[in-house]
Amino acid sequence: MSFSRLLAVASADLRARLRRPATLVFLGLLLAAASMTFPDPRSGQGILSIGGRRAVYTSAALAVATAGLLPFLIGLFGFYAVSNAIALDRRSGIGPLLGASPVKNGEYLLGKLLGSCTLLFVVTLAFSAVVMAVQLVHGEAPPEPLVFLAHVLVVALPALLAVASFALVFECVPFLSGRFGDVAYFFVWLVTLGVPVFLGDPDKGLYPPQAALLDWNGLGFLITQIQRVTGSGSMSIGWGSGRQAGAAVVFPGFDFSAAMLGRRALAFLPPLALLPVALAAFDRFDPARRLASASTKVSLGARLSALFRPVAARLLGVVVPAERAAKRPGLLSAGLTDLLVTLRLRPILVVGVPVAALTALIVPAATAATLLSAAFVLLALLLADIPTREERTGLGRVLAATPGAGGRLAAAKLLGTAFTALLLLVPLGARASADHALALPAAVAGACFAAALAVVLGQATGSPKPFVGLLLVLWYVAGSDKGRTPALDVAGFGGAATPGSVGGWLGVAILLAGAALLLERFRLSRG
C-alpha cells in the first residue's frame, strides 16, 4: 500500500470536486440554508427543544441541533454529492490512465473514499462555521468552538465514513451504479435511520451495541445522549422548536465518557465492512467488463429495455408520423421530439404508460392515489437523466447547432420533461379525482414542478443526482404528512390539495422554469 499514491488520488479527487459547479451550488445552498435555519431566539423561537422547552443558544445546544440535521445533510444529500467519484474519472476519460498506472485497486478506492470523506468533512465544517457565526450574532452564550466541534464530529464522523463507503459500493456494483441505485439508496437511508431506534429505545436511554453498530447516521445516539444528560427523551429540532414553551433550558452537553465514545465508535465498523464489496466489484476501467455490465446480461434496465424495445418501436411507429413536411421545428415540436427520445431510450415507458392508464381506469380512486404516490417516486428514476443526457453524451453541442435551437434548448427540455411526467401522473390523477376533485390539477402541478426541478438542477449542477435526492425527500415529507398540510401535497397523492396548494406548486414550477431559462441565457452570454 503506497500512501503517496492514495493521497494523490484523494487530493486530485477533492480538488476537482471543489472546483465543480455542482459542488459550489450544493455548498452555497447549504450555507444559505444554515444561515436561515437558526431563528433569532429573541423572537421566542428556537432550533432545539428538549422536553418541550426551548434550548438556550449555547455551543452545545446549537451543535446538537446541527448534528440533528446531519442525517439529512450528510446521510442523504451527502450521498448524492459524492456518489460519482469513479463515474467522473470514467466520463472524463482519465479512467484508463488510472487503470494502466501502478496504483492498486485498494489504493485507488481508499483514495476515492478519503476524497469523499474529506469533501463531506469540509461541508460539515462549513455548515458548522455558519452556525457558529449565527451564535455570535444572536449571542445567548459565548461561542465555544471546541465544544461545538466535539458534539458535531462525534455524530458526523461515522456518518461521513458510512456515506462515502455506500457511495463507493453503489458505484462499483454495476446494477446499483445508475439511477436505480440512487433511488435504492434513499430507501437504504430510510431503513438505517429507523433501525437503530427500533433495536434500542433511545427515548429511555437504551442504546445496545447492535443499535450503536447500525447507527451511522447518529440519530439514535443523539436521542440517547439527550435523554441521558437531561432526563428527557423528548426532543425536536427545527424552526420554531420550543415556541410554545415556558422558560428556556440550558443543554449541558454530551457525556464524553470512554464508554460513550466506544459505543459510538462501533458505528465505524459496518462501513468498513462494505469496502471489500467495493473492492471485489471494482472493474478498474476494464472496457470489456464495462461493456458487459451495460449489456443485457447484467443491467436490469438494459434487460427491460431489450425486452420492451420491439413492442415500443411498433407502438411508436403507429403514433409518430413516418414522414412530415420539412420545416423549421417549433418549440412544441422540439419538446415532443425530446419526449420521443425519452420514449426510445426507455421503451418500457411506451408500454408502461398505457398499462398505468388502463390500471387507473379499473382501480378504486383511493388506490389510484396510492399509485400516484408510487408514480411520483418513479419520476425520480425517469426524469433525472433527461435534462443532462445530451451534455453527458456530447450531443449538447450538436443539438445547439440544429436549426432554431439557439437559446431555446432549455425551453424544449422543460416541455419534453414535463410531457414525460404528465404521461405518468395524469391518468392516475384523473382517476383519483373521483375521490378528491383537485387530484388531477394537483397531479398536473406536481408533474410540472418535478420537470422544472429536474431541468434547473440538471442545468445548474450537470448531475442528475441532486434532483433524485430532493424529489425523494419531498415525496417522503409529503407522504409522512399524510395530507395534514395541504401545501405539502405536491402531486395530490395525499388527497389534501387545495386551489392554493395547486397554484403554489404551479407557481414554484414557473419560477424554476424561469430560472432554467435564465441559466441558459447566462451560459449563452458567456459563450
Next chain:
Amino acid sequence: MVLESDGLGKVYRSGTWGVRELTLRAKEGVLGLLGPNGAGKTTFMQMLATLTHPTKGALRFAGIDVAKDPGAIRERLGYLPQDFGVPPGLTCFELLDTIARLKGVRSRSAVLSMLEGVGLHDLARRPVESLSGGMRQRLGIAQALVGSPELVIVDEPTAGLDPEERVRFRNLISEHRGLKLVLLSTHIVSDVESVATEIAVVRQGRLLAFGTPEELVAGAAGAVWEAELQGAELERLRPGLTVAGLVRSAGGVKARLVARERPVASAVPAAASLEDAYLLLMKEAGEALPAAA
C-alpha cells in the same frame, strides 16, 4: 525479443472477438500498429496496458507475463489511450503531477520539465478543460512519458496535432531515454513510417504482416503504378482499381494505383511507399477499400 505475443485472443461477452490468434515478436524500438477500424489494435493495446485480460494465449513484455503480473507491467508503463480525456477542475500541472505521483515521481521539477518538453510550460496553471484539442493531446503525451517508462503505448497520439506538433511528438519519442518499446497505433501512415523500427499490420484480430518499414515497402515493390487518366476514363475503370492517390493535372488526373499486374495500359511503375504497401496488403486480404484512398 522485448514483446512476445503467442496466440493471443480476446473475446467479449457479446461473443465478439477483439483479437484472435495474434502472434508476434518485436525487438526494442518503436513498433507501429497498422490496421483498419475494428482490426483489434485498441484491444491489443488495452491488453498490453493491463486494462483488460486476454481470453487466451500469452502476452509478455521484457519477459513479464502481462496477465500474471500486471503490477510489474504498470510499474514500467506509460499509456495514452485513444480517447484521452481530462478531468475538469484540475490544472495542467495538477493533472500531470497526479499521474507522476501515481508512478512514484514526486519531483516538481520533473513534472515542470515534462510540461516544457511538450510546450505547455506556460500553461501549467491553466485548467485542463480550457485547453485546445492539440494542447490536450500534448498533455496526454506528457503524462505517458512521465516517470521514465520502459514501455509506452500510444493510441492515435497525433490525432488533432498540427504538422509542427507531430514533428515534435516524433522527436520526443525518439529522444526519450530509457524506453525499450513504444507501441504506436495510428491511421497516419507517415507517422509510423518515420518513427517505427518495426510494423505489425493487423486485420480482423490477426497478424497480416510484420517487418521493418523497409521490408514491408519491399513487399510492394513492382506493385505500384502511376497513370495519367481522363476523368471519364478514371470513373469507368475505378471499380476495378485500388487507387492510392489522385492529383489533378492539366490533362486530367494523375492516379497512383496499387496492383500486382499493370492495371491500365498507360500505367508506369513507381516507387512504393509504406502506404502503398499497406493498401496492397489490405487489398490482397480482401478488405473492402475505398476507390480512392
